[in-house]
Amino acid sequence: MMENIQATLNRDPAVQAAKPIKMKSRNVTVHYGAKQALNGISLDIPEHQVTALIGPSGCGKSTYLRCLNRMNDTIDAAKVAGEILLDGQDVYDPDIDVVELRARVGMVFQKPNPFPKSIYENVVYGPKIHGLAHSKQDLDEVVQTSLRKAGLWNEVKDRLDEPGTGLSGGQQQRLCIARAIAVSPEVILMDEPCSALDPIATATVEELIDELRENYTIVIVTHSMQQAARVSQLTAMFHLGDLAESGPTEKMFSNPDDKRTQDYITGRFG
Amino acid sequence: MSDATANGIADTAAARPPRRDIGIKKRYAAERRFKIYGIIAIAIGLAFLVMLMTSIISKGYTAFWQTEIKVPITFSEQVLGTAEQANQSQTKLLMANYPQLARDGLVQLLGIDPANKQAVNAANGLISSGTRVALRDIVMNDLSKIGTTEDVWLYASSELDSALKGQYDLDVPENRRPISDLQLQYIEKLEAEGAIEQRFNWGFFTYGASSRAETAGLGVAIIGSLYMMMIVLVLALPIGVAASIYLEEFAPKNKFTDLIEVNINNLAAVPSIVFGLLGLAVFINWMGLPRSAPLIGGLVLTLMTLPTIIIATRAALRAVPPSIRWAALGLGASKNQTVFHHVLPLAAPGILTGTIIGLAQALGETAPLLLIGMVAFVADYPATPMDPATALPVQIYMWANEAERAFVERTSGAIIVLLGFLAIMNLTAIFLRRRFERRW
Numbered sequence: 001m002m003e004n005i006q007a008t009l010n011r012d013p014a015v016q017a018a019k020p021i022k023m024k025s026r027n028v029t030v031h032y033g034a035k036q037a038l039n040g041i042s043l044d045i046p047e048h049q050v051t052a053l054i055g056p057s058g059c060g061k062s063t064y065l066r067c068l069n070r071m072n073d074t075i076d077a078a079k080v081a082g083e084i085l086l087d088g089q090d091v092y093d094p095d096i097d098v099v100e101l102r103a104r105v106g107m108v109f110q111k112p113n114p115f116p117k118s119i120y121e122n123v124v125y126g127p128k129i130h131g132l133a134h135s136k137q138d139l140d141e142v143v144q145t146s147l148r149k150a151g152l153w154n155e156v157k158d159r160l161d162e163p164g165t166g167l168s169g170g171q172q173q174r175l176c177i178a179r180a181i182a183v184s185p186e187v188i189l190m191d192e193p194c195s196a197l198d199p200i201a202t203a204t205v206e207e208l209i210d211e212l213r214e215n216y217t218i219v220i221v222t223h224s225m226q227q228a229a230r231v232s233q234l235t236a237m238f239h240l241g242d243l244a245e246s247g248p249t250e251k252m253f254s255n256p257d258d259k260r261t262q263d264y265i266t267g268r269f270g
Numbered sequence: 271m272s273d274a275t276a277n278g279i280a281d282t283a284a285a286r287p288p289r290r291d292i293g294i295k296k297r298y299a300a301e302r303r304f305k306i307y308g309i310i311a312i313a314i315g316l317a318f319l320v321m322l323m324t325s326i327i328s329k330g331y332t333a334f335w336q337t338e339i340k341v342p343i344t345f346s347e348q349v350l351g352t353a354e355q356a357n358q359s360q361t362k363l364l365m366a367n368y369p370q371l372a373r374d375g376l377v378q379l380l381g382i383d384p385a386n387k388q389a390v391n392a393a394n395g396l397i398s399s400g401t402r403v404a405l406r407d408i409v410m411n412d413l414s415k416i417g418t419t420e421d422v423w424l425y426a427s428s429e430l431d432s433a434l435k436g437q438y439d440l441d442v443p444e445n446r447r448p449i450s451d452l453q454l455q456y457i458e459k460l461e462a463e464g465a466i467e468q469r470f471n472w473g474f475f476t477y478g479a480s481s482r483a484e485t486a487g488l489g490v491a492i493i494g495s496l497y498m499m500m501i502v503l504v505l506a507l508p509i510g511v512a513a514s515i516y517l518e519e520f521a522p523k524n525k526f527t528d529l530i531e532v533n534i535n536n537l538a539a540v541p542s543i544v545f546g547l548l549g550l551a552v553f554i555n556w557m558g559l560p561r562s563a564p565l566i567g568g569l570v571l572t573l574m575t576l577p578t579i580i581i582a583t584r585a586a587l588r589a590v591p592p593s594i595r596w597a598a599l600g601l602g603a604s605k606n607q608t609v610f611h612h613v614l615p616l617a618a619p620g621i622l623t624g625t626i627i628g629l630a631q632a633l634g635e636t637a638p639l640l641l642i643g644m645v646a647f648v649a650d651y652p653a654t655p656m657d658p659a660t661a662l663p664v665q666i667y668m669w670a671n672e673a674e675r676a677f678v679e680r681t682s683g684a685i686i687v688l689l690g691f692l693a694i695m696n697l698t699a700i701f702l703r704r705r706f707e708r709r710w
Contacts, residue, residue, distance in 0.1 A: 074599060076523055099602045107600035113593035115612060125611070126601040176597070183601060 019046035022187060022217040023068060023105075028082035030063050030072065037063045039241045040082065045187075045234075050209060050218045052228035052249065055238035056264065061221045064238070065189050068219065069105035070098050086187070103130055106185035110192040112172035114164030114179070119156050122164040122175055123147065126183035142182050149215075150178035151208050170201025174208065181216070188212065190220040194227065206231050225265050229253055237261045326682050326689075332435045333683025336471035336484060337426040339397060339460060341375040344419040345409055353416045360410070368405040372397050372424055379465065380456055392452045396460075398425040400485035423469070428483040428676035430457060434468070437675050448675075474683060478649040479660070479668075483676030486669070488684055490648045494564045494659030495633060495691075501568025501655060502575055502632050507625050509572075510579030517580075518587045519609050538577035545574045546638030554642060561643035562658035570642060571632040578631060582624020586617035619706040626699035630692050636663040662688045 023045040030038040038060045045051050053061040063072070070091060072078040084091045091101050103126075114122050123143045127133040133142050143160065147153040152174045156167070164175050173193055180188055190209070194202040209218060209231045222228050228235050229249060236246035237258065245258040256262045349370055351362045373394045374384075382389045401424045408422065409415055429448045432438055434457070444451050460466040477487025521527045549570035553559045559566055590613045598608040639645065645664050652659040660668070666688065669681040 069600070071596065071600065074595070099604050101602075102600060103602035107596075109593060109596055109600070111593060113591075113597045115594065115597060116616065125598075125603075129601070129603050129607055129611075179597075179601065 019049055021045065022047040022087065023219075024083075024085040024088075025064075025067070026083040026085075028064065028067055028080065028084060030060070030067065030081075031079040032075070033077045037241055038067075041238075041243045043236055043243060043246055045217060045219055047217050048213055048215075049234055050213050050220060050232040051234045051236065052232035053219065053221045053236050053238060054223075054225060054228050054264070055244070057223075058240075059238040060241045061236075061238040062191055065191055065219060065221050068187070068189055069102050069107055071102075071107065073098060103183050104185055105187040105189060106180035106183060108173070108176050108180055108188065108190045108193050111196050112169055112176050114167070114172050114175050116163060116165050118161045119147075119164045119167070119175060120160040122179050123182050126179060130183055132183065146178040146182040147175075149181055149212070150174045151204065151211075152178055168201070170197050170204055173197060173201070173205055177205075177208065177212075181212070185216065187217045187219065190218065192221050192223060195223060202227070225253070237264065239264070326685050330679060330682025330684075330686045332437075333474060333679040333686075334471050335435075335468040336473065337431040337434050338423040338467055338469050339376070339426050339430075340421050340465040340467070341372060341379055341397070341424050342419055343371050343375045343405065343422045345371065345416050346374075347417050350409060350416050353413045356413050356416065363409060364406070366406075368402045369394075369399055371405055372401045375422075379463075380459060389452065392450055393456055396427055396430050396453060396456060398427050398482060398484045400425055400480065400482050403485075423467075425473070425484045426466070428674060429453075431484060432675045433457070434466075435679070437679070474680070475687075478651065479647045479665075480649065483672075483674050483680060486677070486680060488662065488665060488687060490651060491660045491662045491665035491684075492687075493651055494567070494644070494648075495662045497564035497652065497655040497659065498568040498571055498661060499629055499633060501565065502571045502629060503625070505568070505572040506575045506579050506628065510576050510625070510628075511583050511621060513576075514580050514583035514587060515609060515614070518584050519605065519613065534577050534580050538581060541637075542574055542635050543637040543641065545570050546641030548573065549638060549642045560656055560658070562646045562648070562660075563656050564644075564652060564659050564661075565655040566642045567639050567644050567661060568655065570638045571635060574635065574638065575628040575632045578628035579621075579625050582627070583617070583621045586620025586624065587613060589620060590616045619703045622702045622706070623699045626695050626702070630695045633691060633695070634663055634688065636661075636667055639664050640667075662691070 021044045024043075026042050027040045028038055028042070029036065029040055041060075041064055043064075053065060055061050066072045067080055067084060068091070070080075072080055080092065086101070086105065089096065091105075115125065117125075120143055123146050124133070124139045127139065127142050133139045144153060144157075147156065152171060155171060156162075156175075164172065167175060173196075177188075177193075193209075194205050197205065206227065209220065212218060213233075220228075220231065232249045234246065235249045235252040237244040237252065237256075237260065239260045244260045245252065245256060247257075252261060253265055256265065262268075349368075350356070350366050356363045373390065376393050376397060377384055377390055380393055382393055384390060404424065405422070426434075429438075430453070433440065433449045433454070438447055438449060440447065440449075440454070457466065473485060474487050475492065476489045477485050478490035480486040517527060517530065549566055553566045553569055554561055594612050594616065595608055598612050599605075603611065639661050644660055645668060646658055646660060648658050648660055650657075662684065666681055666684045669677045669684060672681075
């Protein structure tokens with residue numbers, strides 16, 4: 001495993017270079033009814049980097065991710081407090097429209113969830129509702145560029161009118177990524193995007209994530225520490241609603257400061 | 271490791287441990303017992319269904335055939351007046367004694383002496399007195415027929431019809447049956463001449479209410495039921511779907527919406543006659559809308575169907591996987607867009623099925639309609655939903671109260687028609703569900 005990490009890091013010398021902060025959260029707490037799920041998380045997410053959120057089940061990493069584009073709003077019982085800034089602007093500010101926020105901060109879910117419509121319709125839905133493309137020509141172009149970026153174009157270009165649900169699991173997940181990048185978001189949140197995929201599809205998606213980093217800021221929740229090591233430049237370790245530790249992935253996996261991180265990555269619990 | 275395996279194989283035959291009794295036989299026995307119970311339950315249900323259907327169909331299928339007699343009718347100028355007179359004023363033509371034409375024709379056909387009153391009366395009893403309308407329509411449509419003679423198929427009286435269909439016991443003494451020996455002789459004569467025939471009873475579907483069985487039909491009831499179904503569909507579907515979408519997707523989950531939900535579920539269990547009382551009090555007494563009108567019936571049935579549609583729609587909405595909602599919301603779709611672009615289309619088959627089942631329920635509903643006066647003798651087609659009409663189940667109820675033998679077959683015949691409509695609606699529901707169901 002260490003060779004893997006080392007290889008990833010060597011491949012990417014930009015890791016150490018400081019990047020501007022895209023999203024900043026300060027003292028974020030979340031309550032589900034009476035139960036507190038997050039206890040004051042403060043984390044910086046740098047631009048054009050992949051930030052991995054790791055930790056054992058129920059530690060709050062998905063909850064935190066869903067705060068970043070306010071998906072927690074859809075859960076009645078969830079109460080979010082604290083500050084989450086996107087380019088210095090509080091996303092929970094009443095002036096910020098949640099629709100606009102989600103157009104800027106896209107999301108890919110754990111289970112591939114394409115709409116039960118054609119591949120074409122899946123990709124153009126976002127641009128259509130946001131009025132980003134109108135003519136057939138524009139829409140065709142969006143479909144092609146998005147599917148190309150998601151590495152799916154060559155596999156589906158001849159069957160764009162077939163249902164998106166008919167693709168294989170890995171293709172479906174890449175379709176969901178294409179759908180998310182079709183609205184040109186700045187940040188893409190991924191909630192365990194590979195947990196429902198087989199190893200080969202996982203490898204394809206991981207490669208894709210690495211390529212997407214050039215244009216987008218990516219936050220990924222993952223159960224797999226190997227995956228965190230392979231795709232991320234920064235890692236944040238969550239434990240029981242607390243942020244145990246965060247820092248460059250290399251350091252986290254070779255020399256963690258926190259005992260809990262050390263125990264988790266060496267497989268002593270989790 | 272390999273040694274142990276080799277030994278294991280060698281020793282199996284000799285040293286296989288005795289099988290543990292973990293109750294496998296009992297488990298399978300329980301399973302078989304349960305299967306048998308299920309098969310018995312289904313068999314009992316099917317047996318009752320078959321009994322019911324056999325009873326209804328065996329009693330009712332004859333209602334779709336009606337005996338008719340071919341009678342040479344002379345449209346005599348003595349009775350009708352001349353064509354010139356008719357051109358000037360139709361009063362005489364409207365009031366003319368058409369049954370006399372029919373009687374004269376039949377008397378001539380049977381070769382009876384017109385002076386023999388008893389024989390003439392017996393012959394007259396073989397044709398329906400409803401011939402008045404049929405003959406009048408022939409003349410009114412073509413005045414040139416006056417003065418000519420033409421063979422016309424006339425409805426036989428319900429006594430003749432019932433006798434031919436074997437519904438009377440003809441072995442009892444003459445004075446104890448509605449058809450006399452003389453009439454039976456005439457029938458044989460007519461049969462020999464091929465002037466008597468069982469023909470498909472279109473009148474059963476087109477006539478309105480009548481005190482004579484042979485001219486009593488379901489026409490008004492079918493139109494009334496159609497009007498009501500249209501009103502229910504137009505009102506209950508949009509209201510029900512809108513209410514469900516609001517409750518399921520938008521409403522905050524609190525005590526108040528819980529209360530509404532409980533009440534809607536209870537409303538579905540309210541006896542339908544209570545809705546009839548409500549309709550009587552609100553629509554007729556308070557709002558002053560006309561009685562016996564399909565409009566009121568439709569409104570009452572709408573109230574009755576709403577809970578069914580709301581419950582079915584909410585179930586259909588809840589069955590749409592939340593991941594579809596997240597996908598749309600995650601792309602920045604508003605709640606409204608999420609619901610109308612994704613959730614509603616996916617729930618549509620369920621909603622349609624629920625609606626059609628609600629409609630079918632409303633179609634068969636009788637009790638509330640009795641209370642708002644739809645149990646009426648309506649002979650004319652309702653031109654608008656504001657005109658008096660009856661409904662199919664109410665017509666069945668009314669005919670079931672008639673004593674005459676011919677109404678018994680009509681009651682069962684009407685039940686067959688109603689069941690036919692219900693079957694068509696349910697098949698439509700199944701078809702729509704198959705057609706629009708999507709997999710995800």
